Amino acid sequence: MTPPLVLHKDISFNDRASKAIGAPLTRSTLTTLQVNLGKRCNMACLHCHVEAGPKRTEEMSVEHIDDILELLSLSPQISTLDVTGGAPELHPHFKRLVSGARDLGRRVIDRCNLSILLEPGQEDLAHFLAEQRVEVVASLPCYLEANVERQRGKGSFSKSVEGLLILNALGYGLPESGLILNLVYNPTGPSLPPPQPALEEAYHQQLKTRFGIEFNYLFTITNMPIKRFQTQLQHNGELERYQALLIDHFNSATLEGLMCRELLSVSWDGRLYDCDFNQMLELPLGAAPQNLSALLELARSQSLQHIEGAKIHTASHCFGCTAGAGSSCGGALS
Numbered sequence: 001m002t003p004p005l006v007l008h009k010d011i012s013f014n015d016r017a018s019k020a021i022g023a024p025l026t027r028s029t030l031t032t033l034q035v036n037l038g039k040r041c042n043m044a045c046l047h048c049h050v051e052a053g054p055k056r057t058e059e060m061s062v063e064h065i066d067d068i069l070e071l072l073s074l075s076p077q078i079s080t081l082d083v084t085g086g087a088p089e090l091h092p093h094f095k096r097l098v099s100g101a102r103d104l105g106r107r108v109i110d111r112c113n114l115s116i117l118l119e120p121g122q123e124d125l126a127h128f129l130a131e132q133r134v135e136v137v138a139s140l141p142c143y144l145e146a147n148v149e150r151q152r153g154k155g156s157f158s159k160s161v162e163g164l165l166i167l168n169a170l171g172y173g174l175p176e177s178g179l180i181l182n183l184v185y186n187p188t189g190p191s192l193p194p195p196q197p198a199l200e201e202a203y204h205q206q207l208k209t210r211f212g213i214e215f216n217y218l219f220t221i222t223n224m225p226i227k228r229f230q231t232q233l234q235h236n237g238e239l240e241r242y243q244a245l246l247i248d249h250f251n252s253a254t255l256e257g258l259m260c261r262e263l264l265s266v267s268w269d270g271r272l273y274d275c276d277f278n279q280m281l282e283l284p285l286g287a288a289p290q291n292l293s294a295l296l297e298l299a300r301s302q303s304l305q306h307i308e309g310a311k312i313h314t315a316s317h318c319f320g321c322t323a324g325a326g327s328s329c330g331g332a333l334s
């Protein structure tokens with residue numbers, strides 16, 4: 001079992017953040033619901049903070065899927081549904097959730113591992129995503145095969161390339177199509193991501209020249225020293241050095257854009273968290289409501305403005321979001 005994360009005990013993220021902005025971190029208007037549909041995945045990547053894999057069985061109930069659709073129908077302020085997992089597409093009600101949210105006029109993001117597009121039974125997935133005009137955010141930790149395979153397993157790079165070509169063939173990532181295809185880079189080891197704009201340029205150039213692949217934007221994301229990646233760092237004797245690196249590169253300019261300010265993370269069992277990382281660490285939401293049913297009750301009876309200004313549950317791992325240019329589900333922050 002992975003021991004709890006202990007960063008330098010004398011350095012509190014909350015103190016650092018409060019000092020920089022003159023008050024503790026609090027929530028702003030809720031605009032994004034990030035829903036984790038479960039832990040089942042066709043892959044088992046080394047850096048996976050969800051510890052997802054083919055043998056995991058946890059998945060969201062049908063009742064919770066219905067609750068999410070009702071919540072969206074009652075809450076126009078939630079403009080984005082961000083669907084993640086595991087491989088969210090493996091959930092039997094993935095399509096119903098996506099098309100329901102699209103019918104309600106919401107922007108929908110699918111966090112897709114690309115290889116899922118090639119899995120048996122998923123032959124129509126790419127068409128479905130294009131038809132529903134879902135934004136695809138796809139992990140591709142490098143444009144070099146060896147680096148991707150070290151992190152995601154043998155054969156993963158060619159599957160990613162194939163998946164991207166399938167999406168391109170439907171118009172994804174092409175100028176004028178309006179079908180958004182964004183890629184996600186994360187370092188393959190214990191270092192901070194390089195500057196996002198320069199790396200995006202290199203990705204465009206390499207992927208276009210070598211495979212004819214197009215995409216919209218590249219998001220650079222910092223690896224969180226939690227779960228599987230933490231175990232790997234510990235195994236290699238690199239955990240302390242990596243933790244110190246994150247703390248030493250604390251950048252107060254990232255605080256304003258932290259994703260926990262506008263996003264709520266919903267776990268497969270309906271519990272609520274300030275972000276996906278807190279969900280994996282089981283750090284409950286800084287303020288009531290604590291689960292989907294209570295949130296829906298709030299939306300039915302009054303308004304979600306109730307949770308604005310609520311304190312965010314921070315801990316040492318938060319230094320992973322504020323190091324260097326910062327990190328979020330939408331990439332660098334400053």
Ligand code: SF4
Binds near residue numbers: 042043051086113
């Ligand atoms: S594809 Fe994503 S969810 Fe699946 S194991 Fe890899 S990092 Fe985890």
Ligand code: SF4
Binds near residue numbers: 260277317318
């Ligand atoms: S880990 Fe979560 S709670 Fe902490 S700063 Fe990042 S987004 Fe916010």
